[in-house]
Amino acid sequence: MSTAPPPDAPAGIAAEPARVEEPPFRVPRDRADLHVFLQAALTLEHLTIPPYLTAMYTLRPGTNRPAFYAIRAVVLEEMLHMTLVANLLNAVGGTPLVARSRFVTGYPALLPYSRDKVPVALRHFGTDALDTFLSIERPEYVAEPPGHPSVAGDTGWTSIGQFYNTIRAGLVRLTAELGEAGLFNGDRRRQAGPEDFYNSGGEVFPVTGLASALTALRVITEQGEGVSHSVFDSDDLLFGEAREPAHYFRFNEIRRRRAYGPHDTPASGPTGPAIEVSWEDAYAIDPAAKVADYPPGSAVRRAAEHFNEAYARLLCLLERAYTRDPAALHAAVPAMLRLRELSVQLYRNPHPDPARRARGLHASATYEITEELLGRVRRSLR
Amino acid sequence: MSPAPRHGRARYDVIVVGAGLSGSLVAKELGDKGWRVLVLEAGTGTLGSWPGHLGALDTYYAALAKVPNSPYRPNAAAPSPDVLDLTGLPSGGYRSHGYFLQQGPLPYGSDYLRAGGGTVLHWLGLTPRMHPEDFRTRRTYGYGRDWPIGYDDLEPHYRAAERALGVAGDAAEQADAIGLPFPDGYVYPMRAIPRSYVDDVFASRLDGAAVRETPGAPATTLRVVGVPHARNGTPDPRYDGGRGYRPVGAAGLPNYGERCVGNASCVPICPVQAKYTPLKTQASWDRRRVRLLTQAVVSRVLADGTGRALGVEYLEYEDPAAPAPTTRTAEADIVVLAAHAIENARLLLVSGLGNHSDQVGRNLMDHPVLLGWGLLDHPVGPFRGPASTAGLECFRTGPARRSRSPFRIEISNWGWSWPEGSPGSDVARLLGMGADPAQPRGKGLFGPRLRAALGREIGRQVSVQFLMEQEAEERNRVTVDRRRPDRLGIPRPVLTYDLSDRVKSGMAAAKAVSDQIFRLLDAEDRTAYGPGPLSPGWFRFEGRDFTFNGAGHGGGTHVMGDAPGTSVVDSWQRCWDHPNLYAVGCGSMPSMGTSNPSLTMAALALRSSERIHRDLTAAHRPAAVGPQEGRP
Amino acid sequence: MTPKTSTSARSLDDFLTASAALTGFGAFDLHGTGMAGLYHRTALEQVGGPAVGRFLDALDAAGGDPDGITDETARDIARAIAHMWYLGVWPQLAAPVHTALGRERANTAFTVSPEAYTEGLVWRTFDGHPAGAKPPGFGTWADPPPGAPAVPRAGERTSGLPGPREAGP
Known part of the structure; x- marks a missing residue:
């Protein structure tokens, strides 16, 4: 089998990457501050979902199944993380906002809370996409929260893990200051539970106090980066599920085309059985594509606009679920599955621009959200 | 580390013939109680792995006629009947x-399907209980055969089966609309x-x-x-006295199939395995005690002159397309036939066992x-x-x-x-x-x-x-024709x-x-x-x-009754003629009412497991093995 | 591994234009199945390039309307191609057409590939999804399909239950 990459996408992305607004480099001081941090965490958890979906749905039908299942499992866990962060924010009296144009970064974006300048773009399945995912999920040395003597010289965030540790520190500190009942004073009816969101990859549980809040943070960080220098996550401890490699290691299995064995460590790398991956069996796309690239009135343009509407609809449903009625999550899963149908049709169509088509590029879903679009979709949902 | 089953020595506490619904449940119950169990499956075990499952899904997609057996490859050593075998x-x-x-x-x-997991791989997944009236049609309405036990005897085992299979349903509606008796406050593991x-x-x-x-x-x-369905839905937090229920996902792929997503192909294959299959039960077997041997076709049940079953003779093969079998035997204190109603009858008839009543193979129902x-x-x-x-x-x-x-x-x-x-x-x-x-x-x-x-x-x-x-x-x-053997x-x-x-x-x-x-x-x-x-x-x-x-609901072929002269097995599904030979499954049912029979079959298997455990306990003590350790 | 595009873009475009006329689905939808190249190759393999060419010519001669195709061989190829797009299955050709084409292969139906089944267009004609693939999510089967009226859900019929009615003669 050939290992040649698909026809090359533009190596450099011309546009300046979007920047996600990061909270100030400090431990949250009060409730309002904590709300800002948790809203930022929600934005962060969402940021990775469109790139993961793009890689998953650009696979050619019937190919790369191990990769499909690996990415799918990660996406489901990211959705779980989003919902757990929303529960956290609700628990401390905040209001999770997702149907906002600022919530959706625009791609490519710079990976926030990171020392390195990692652009996160909507790329087709391939080595570039996997390398980006590895950068996102990489378990690295996690610095102490701001204020700790060891980071006295730092002026900004150095890792996502540090950001979450800071939230953890803020929760502990504010619980001590305000009392547990004082801090966790949110409306319990807004808490999503397993009956609202139940799918593979752990389960949603209500956050009602410090213990469940810390468990939620543990799920979010350990499913992503692994348990203290192990390849595996802690689903077996937290949910009674089978142990699995954490996100980073699952992506690394695909990137290296080899599975981790039971005795492998982060240092050993994967030494288990080979995994079938064919990089060429993906529809190549332009990572900087915008709807405006497609000729007005064309079928591709209509489909790309339709996709963004469906995406806006998903965000509106999530916001409804997080701010009013957790049961609306039932409708969010079908809305997400609808994105699959609409996006795969785009990826399978040649790019309408003859030049890009000649380079083997295909049309793609752009995940562009505007206030105007959200307003229109929100009205249609009423 | 506890002692592994000694594979070299073909002696077990129990031999289970067939790794389908009944066999998987019996092996689970007895293995968990410490007994050494050998499960012999005539078909292959390929469907138990995720690649094997995906292969079946592809076979299904590519099949022209999407009949129940379409995802599952033909096997010359253990042929299965197919609905396409009939032409009008x-x-x-x-x-x-x-x-x-x-x-x-x-x-x-x-x-039916002769493969690890059995026919229930392609079941629809409906789990209605039988109506109390169904157990006594002879006494009440003057036709058919009565069960030696009634709904009340089976009721606790129905609940156990509903847990083992993971049933979603509305018990209050079942009680109200059908008149099914449930214990007060009973709810199914998952909401309807x-x-x-x-x-x-x-x-x-x-x-x-x-x-x-x-x-x-x-x-x-x-x-x-x-x-009611044995299909993953929304867990009911009220279940089990408020302890709730955690749906069991796919066998072979972690974190998958924990909820039905509406693939609309339960028959013949659920792509995400949100529907119960015996492969899920097998995934929870304590493998230190339960040994599964696939591609092992039991050809004969062995018995001594006093009627005690000694074990089985089986034919092990490698290539399902061109089998070249090796004959082996295995011995156990108790033999459990769980190979499907028709296969159980076939085995008893071929072995010349259990047929003092002349009822083996008769009363075939669907x-x-x-x-x-x-x-x-x-x-x-x-x-x-x-x-x-x-x-x-x-x-x-x-x-x-x-x-x-x-x-x-x-x-x-x-x-x-x-x-x-x-x-x-x-x-x-x-x-x-x-x-x-x-x-x-x-x-x-x-x-x-x-x-x-x-x-x-x-x-x-x-x-x-x-x-x-x-x-x-x-x-x-069902009879057998010695002039018309299989491969x-x-x-x-x-x-x-x-x-x-x-x-x-x-x-x-x-x-x-x-x-x-x-x-x-x-x-x-x-x-x-x-x-x-x-x-x-x-x-x-x-x-x-x-x-x-x-x-696809074959039953009756080793019918249960209250007397050795008129039935094949007693209410424990134990052959009247052979105290240590059980024949479990729909074949034991004297009547099937109008309920899809798998749940009742599962309830019977769980009930029989209790009896087998008592039989074994009376003869031995369970092997001293520590609690099951976490998987590596 | 076979190349993804073994034929020139021009002839695939012709095949897609004809396929759109046969199926009533536009080129975007047909590309969207991911099956365009495979189906084009399958048609060429099954009846040969010349016969596919004569079918395309016959369709052109009919002004792009398949109803206007008079030649029975071209018409049966039209049926087969439409059948393939809708179900992912290359069908048996009419026996006389099979003979007339002198095909050196059995006249048997087959599913072009496992994915061809899941990409069948027939499911989309009634806003459905292929059985066994592209699941729409838990509980979606309770929603009215497009064009259907809302009816009360289970448990909503608290009042206004119709009294006993007879089914009539």
Whole structure:
């Protein structure tokens, strides 16, 4: 089998990457501050979902199944993380906002809370996409929260893990200051539970106090980066599920085309059985594509606009679920599955621009959200 | 580290023949209690791995006829019957050309699957309990055979089975609409699977309406009722005294299949494994005690002169396409046959065991199914969700049973897939293509007109299935023909099968009800029965045409009873003639009522496991093995 | 591994234009199945390039309307291609057409590939999804399909239950 990459996408992305607004480099001081941090965490958890979906749905039908299942499992866990962060924010009296144009970064974006300048773009399945995912999920040395003597010289965030540790520190500190009942004073009816969101990859549980809040943070960080220098996550401890490699290691299995064995460590790398991956069996796309690239009135343009509407609809449903009625999550899963149908049709169509088509590029879903679009979709949902 | 099973020494506490529903549950229960169990599976174990499962899914996608066995590869060493083995003849009658030798007036129209996981791999997943009345039709209505136990005896085991399989349902509705007794406050592990839009349309037009089986007969009031499923849905936090329930995901892929996503292919394969399969139970076996040997066809049960079963002789093979078997034996204190009703009977007959009563192989039953289909006056969204999420339960019980078989009506969510092979047949028909390429073809529709016509017609398809109770009859039987062996030299099953006038009268009543249902629905009734290649189950009765299908619910062939002279097994499914030989499964059932039988079969298997444990405990103590450790 | 595009873009475009006329689905939808190249190759393999060419010519001569195709061989190829798009199955050709084409292969139906089944267009004609693939999510089967009226859900019929009605004669 050939290992040649698909026809090359533009190596450099011309546009300046979007920047996600990061909270100030400090431990949250009060409730309002904590709300800002948790809203930022929600934005962060969402940021990775469109790139993961793009890689998953650009696979050619019937190919790369191990990769499909690996990415799918990660996406489901990211959705779980989003919902757990929303529960956290609700628990401390905040209001999770997702149907906002600022919530959706625009791609490519710079990976926030990171020392390195990692652009996160909507790329087709391939080595570039996997390398980006590895950068996102990489378990690295996690610095102490701001204020700790060891980071006295730092002026900004150095890792996502540090950001979450800071939230953890803020929760502990504010619980001590305000009392547990004082801090966790949110409306319990807004808490999503397993009956609202139940799918593979752990389960949603209500956050009602410090213990469940810390468990939620543990799920979010350990499913992503692994348990203290192990390849595996802690689903077996937290949910009674089978142990699995954490996100980073699952992506690394695909990137290296080899599975981790039971005795492998982060240092050993994967030494288990080979995994079938064919990089060429993906529809190549332009990572900087915008709807405006497609000729007005064309079928591709209509489909790309339709996709963004469906995406806006998903965000509106999530916001409804997080701010009013957790049961609306039932409708969010079908809305997400609808994105699959609409996006795969785009990826399978040649790019309408003859030049890009000649380079083997295909049309793609752009995940562009505007206030105007959200307003229109929100009205249609009423 | 605890001692591993000693594979070199072929001696076990229990040998279980068959890794299907019953066998997997028995092995689970006994392994968990510390007994050393050998499970011998005739078919392959490939479906237990995720790549094997995906291979089956691809085979299903590529199959032209998406029949229940279509995802599962043929196996020359352990052949399975297939519904495609039967062909109807142009003017009635049928031809059988598969694994079964059929010689009855009517064909036995059901298949099963000989592979690890068993026939339940392609079950629909419905788990209605039997009605208390179903256990005593002889005493109450003067027909069929009574069970030596009743609903109350089985009730705790029904609950255990509902936990083992993971059932979603509404117990209050089952109690209210069907009259099923549950303990106070009982809830299923998961909340009811939502009923379909099709069900809602039926309910809006049928609920409260009265129908009569014949003019002047008493009226029966219709009510659409949800059905319990062994299918992952929304866990009920009230279950188990508030401890709740955690759905069991796919076997072979972590974190998958923990909720039905509506693939609408439960039969023949659930892509995400949200539906229970025995592979899930096998995944929880304590493998230090339960050893599974696949590709091992049991050819004979071995017994000594006193009637004690000693073990089994089995044929191990490597290549399912060209088997070259090696004969081996294994010994155990107790042998449990769990190989399907027909295979259990075949094994007993081949071994010359258990047949003092002359009942082995007799009383073969199924749920003969009559179909009705039509077009509604607006789109109903067919081919969505589980095959059936609700039915009409009002013809399952009552005095009408004195004269005709009762029936349960399943509302289908899958259009005309069963009666007409939709949607493939619709495309071919509108393109002008008949089944026979030698016949002249019609002009055919193309383009937007084709697209619109397909949408208009398929989108309005509705169908109903009438599952008839079939009473035990000695003449319906399985025998074996030593002159007609399979590839491994084991005599093949010979089936003699017919429908009684009681069943046929039930079908006549069902058809009358069907006619009224379609009128109440304001649907265009397209039901039509006639002979032809796709209608091996066609017959005429009282001047009218009928075509029936098999439901895959074979039972009765090692019937349970209260006396050794008239039955094969006792209420524990233990052979009267052999105190340490059990035959478990639907074959033990003296009657099957109108309930899909898997749940009852599971309840019986769990009940028998308790008895086997007591038998073994009386003879030995369990092996001292520590608690099961976490997986590596 | 076979190349993804073994034929020139020009002939695939012709095949897609004809396929759009046969199926009533536009080129975007046809590309959207991911099956365009495979189906084009399958048609060429099954009846040969010349016969596919004569079918395309016959369709052109009919002004792009398949109803206007008079030649029975071209018409049966039209049926087969439409059948393939709708179901993912290459069908048996009419026996006389099979003979007339002198095909050196059995006249048997087959599913072009496992994915071809899941990409069948027939499911989309009634806003459905292929049985066994592209699941729409838990509970979606309870929603009215497009064009269908809302009806009461289970448990909503608290009042206004119709009294006993008879089904009529």
